[in-house]
Amino acid sequence: MRNVWAHDALKKFYPSAYEQEVHHTYINLHALVDWYISGTPKQPCVKESEATAPASVSDTAEQSSRTLRMVTVERNGNILYTWKGTHGLPCIGLYDPHLSQNQLLYYFEEDVHIISCSVNHEKTLLAVSYCISSEETRRLPHWSGFRYMAILVEIQPINNVKVLKVVDTSMRVQFLYPTEGCHQFPESHLLVVSDEKYIELCHISVVTEDGNNVVIANTGHFPKDRIAEEVVWAQWDAPGQRLFFIIPKRSSCVLHCVQFYPDDHFKFVFEVPLEITLSKQTLSLVNLGCDPREDRGKGRTAALNLQVFTNKTGGLCLIYVHPFPVAQEIHYQVVYLHKGYVNTFKAATTKPDTVPLNTVSFIHLDSYIAVYVPNQSLHMINTRHPELMCYNLFLTGVDAQLNGMCSDCRVQSAWSSCAIESCTGIVFSVSVNTETLLGLLSRTKLDCERLAILHFVLLHHSQLENKILEWMCDHLSVCQSFDPIQEFIIASSYRKFSVEAIHLDKLLPYTSVPFWNEEIPCVSCVTEITDMPILKIGTFKGFWETFHSELEYMKVSQRRFWHSDSRRDWKKLINEVDTREKRNAIYQRTVLENSKKVILNMGTWTNERRRAPLLREEDYHDKELMGLMMVKLKDHLSLHLLHVGKSKIEQIVVDYVSKQLDLVCLIVEVSWKRYNVDPRAFGFQGKANTSEYYIFQIMCCISEAAGKMCMPLPPGYHTLHLVLGVRCLPLENFLHCIDSGILQLTEAFVIKLFKELNDDAKNERIKRSIILRLPERISEKVHHLWDHAVSNNLIAMKYVNQLLSRFKKRENELPRQTKPAQRIGFLPLNYLIMMLSDVEDRALNNPFEEDNIDAAYLEEIALKQTAVLLGLQKS
Structure with a gap:
């Protein structure tokens, strides 16, 4: 075996992300590495180094491209890949996505199948595990009988090659990475996972010689720590530097987690029993290299389809597909370890005789997990709020097709929004095509799909609020199971404030439908309680601090602030306008001060280009309702957020209420622009046109939604609504809307009415009908404006x-x-x-x-x- 190092041996490749054509779905795949060499697009080429590379190196671009395969993605995003170079011999390269550069690390002089490889943080050591082919073993003169080998290569510069293991079973190697800004040199730590079902950690010390050369210090046996034995499944989490593994027990199995730290220590974080039997299972590995081609199909690819996912909000989920080779229904479980229960889904297949279930793929999208069956279904599972099935988006048929992907192999998620196609080794970044998603929102006829899409868009794409509102303007009456206006206001507010403080996301409402009884076509769900993880560490940092807070919160009673909880107090406040509750000076002063803070905090008034003529008036009725909402919400948060100061809670409450009022103003503003309403419509002269009728209907829907939510409306809203009502409705209908509470009289409206309308017979009738319906508080202020017998x-x-x-x-x-x-x-x-x-x-x-x-x-x-x-x- 001979190795060659050539600085810049690979000519600089020009990676360019390209978007593959995807029809009738909402997932775009962007290839991270797109080869473009010497004017030949999408073809790799090796340029030999005149100083050190042998003259016989003359790889063709076609051969290199055909054998290109991704092996590992490190924590810093570097991608290690292999291809067949000179005379079909394997090479190992590194692609740095931050610098858009490729680098040759090592190449072999024998035909071997690389199983896994990893480079340390300092790029001084390269660990490789590989398998010697059957043809190669027959011609090797000193073959010892073992087919699998793991080596350690010094690559700064390439000097020595140290053999770690020579065994008859496959191995995987993975270097640990320190946190950002922390350099671990001069010692590296290497995980070795063996098919003999054990995991160990090797500690490698290095020293520098001649200024720049880095060599291995402990040339003998490396110190080792045995992490686990009898392992049947293991997953490496590169971003979090965590190792998950399963050890079978008598009747079930136990999931363990080990957290590795920048220095040489590690801790067992938790263990939790799983209702999965894996005692006779061959070792299955996730994110730890790939199988040799000779071994594919011999049990590994048909083995356990299980993966763990984490997200930044403290979520930790395990998803598992039941091992049925062909079935009319796909059974898969999602164990929400941060919630303490499990969902078992059953999804129907359209081609039960031809679809092997080992092609079921999981794609990690932060708070969602996509379960993808090629040409069958695409199920977006909400892991943040799994208790509501209506937030799971399930698509079938042409809507679930991901064109451009191989249908014969699984897609593996390396980290959030990143996937690897196992059969080709191509790395993809995964994102949601919001345009296609909005198109699906417009053409679907199912409320469950509408609600799931609205929830996904509103919680993840704030820049699409206007497009959602435009859709709502045209489809207000199509939703039968939920109110889209309520969902928009609550979900948009929740997105902004769920990260303000710990547990705040569990105290604020996140949906307008806390209960959902409708079935989702083609999929069913059964929920069961499961054991929660038993934590073994005393101090929590980073992700584990958030995860621990999730577990602690699940142990206590949970109660969100729903607007409907204030309905009784809301009605009591309305019915006691002039009773003893109103004469309580302290209460009255508190309510008015709260409402004043909310109005001053609203961002609507800072926009001088708004089109809808919302006045800066303050309606006494809504002022008192603002104050009541603030009092109730402040009491609710103070009861649960014991670690948050009073001033912080008060600011959260003020921001939350004012944000909801701003969202109502945004709905009105977008509606006026959508239908191109003339600002002169804010007057009593002339008749209303079609656009004004649409705006009046939308404002009626807003008032109805706010009433059901027990939520106040922004200043000037009722006055604008009343003016449109006078323009759009006959007098009898207009008065009926006032009597039924759809329209609420305001002082500003009455003043405008008396000043702008003369006293002809028609206008006198309007004025007389209005003044007889005025509340006492308004009547005593405006009756002097009309010199009339009434x-x-x-x-x-x-x-x-x-x-x-x-x-x-x-x-x-x-x-x-x-x-x-x-x-x-x-x-x-x-x-x-x-x-x-x-x-x-x-x-x-x-x-x-x-x-x-x-x-x-x-x-x-x-x-x-x-x-x-x-x-x-x-x-």
Whole structure:
């Protein structure tokens, strides 16, 4: 065996990410390495070094491209790959995606099949495990009988090759990487995983010679730690430097996890029993190299299809496909280790006689796991909120096809949003094609798919809010099982605030449908309680701190803040507008101060280019509802977020409520732009056009959604809604909307109505109908704006009411007066005259009286009102 090192031996390749054509689905695949050498696109080529490379090296681009295969992806993103070079001999290269550069690390002079390889962080050591082919063993003069070998190569520069193991079973090698900014030199640590079902950690010391040369210091046996034995499955998590493995027990098996640290120590983090029987299972490995071609199909690829996924929010899931070679239903389990329960899914297949289940692939998309069966189905499983089946997007047929991918092998997820096609060794970055997803949203007829798509887009793509709103404007009536406006407001608010504090994502609502009873076609789900992991470490850092907090929270009672929980208090507040609750000065001051903070914190007023004419008015009704929501939400968060200060909680509450109001303003703004409504529509002149009718309908839907959520509406909303109602509806329908609560009268609307409309017969009818429906708080401020008999009657009625209420309060305190001599046959009117006479006699001594109004005029008003009530006279 002879090795050659040539600096820049590979001519610089020009990788370019290209998007493969994908029809009727929402997953785009971008190849990370696209070969382009010497004007020949997508073909690799080796350029020999004049100083050190042999003259016989003359690889063809076609041969190199055909044998190109990805082997390992390191923690820093470097990709190790192999190809057949001179005379079909294997070479090992490294691609750095950050620098877009390729580097030749090593090549062999014998025909071997490379199983796994790994380079240390400093790029000074290369570990390789390989298999000698049958033809090669027959011609080797000193063949010892063992086919598998693991070696350690010094590559700075290439000097010595040290044999780690020579055995008759396959091995995998993997260097540990330190955290960013931490350099582990001069010692490296190498994991060795053997098909003999054991895992050990080798510690390798290196020294520098002649300034730059790095050589291995301990040339003898390396110190080793035995990590585990009797292992039947293992997975390497490169980003987190974690090793998951399963050891079978009598009736089940146990999942273990080992966390490796920058220095030479490691810790067993947890163990959890699994209801999976694997006692006779051959060793299965994930993210630890690949099988030799001679060994493929001999049990490894048909072995255990199981993988563990983690995400930045503390989620830890295990997904497992039941080993049926061909079935009419695919059974797969998702064990949510951070939740303590498991979902067992059953998905129907369309080609039960031809689809082997060993091609079922898992694709990691942060808080989602995609289960992909080629030409069959694509199931997006929500691991963050697995309790709701309606957030799992399940597609079949042409919608689930991923064109351009091999249908005969699995796709392996190396890390989040990255996948490896095992049969070709190509590395893909995986992303969601939002345009195709929005297209599916428009053409689907199922509420379960609409809700799943809305939830995915709103929680992961804030820049698409306007497009979602445009879809909502055209499809408000198509959703029967949920309200898209409620989902938009709640999900968008949840996305922003779920990362503000620990556990906040578990306390705020994330959906408008906490219960879902509809079935999803072609898939069923059974939920069972399972054991939670038993942690073996005392201190938690990084991911494990978040994971531990998830486990601790699952042990206590959980309660989210749902808007509907405030409905009882909401109705009580409305019904007690002028009762003792309102007279509580402290409560009233707190509510008003809270609402003032919310309004000042709204971002809507900073946008001077808005099209919808939302005024900066403050409606008293919604101000009080804002204050109530803040009080309830603050109490809820203070009860559970004991580690968060009061000022921080108060700021979260203010931001949360103001964010929801801003979202309502955004819906209105997008609607006005969508239908190109003229801002002059905010007036009473002229008739409404079709666009204004659409806007009025959308605002009615917003009001209905806010009412069901017990949520206030932003300042100026009711006034704009009322003006559109006058323009769009006949008077009878408009008044019916006011009486039924769809429209709420505001002071700004009444002032605008009285000032802009003259007193012709039609307008007088409108004004009279409105002023008779005004709440007392508004009426006492605006009745003087209209010089009309109706207003005068209201003034008189108000005055009499005040006098009667004051007289009733003092009736027991004042001496009784002589009854008037004049009597009328109608007893109610006679009693009223008597009361008015008593008031008139004490007018000069009444400390509450400030106005000088003739009693005879009051008697005249009383007679007229009584006659109207009896039907003897028209008003």
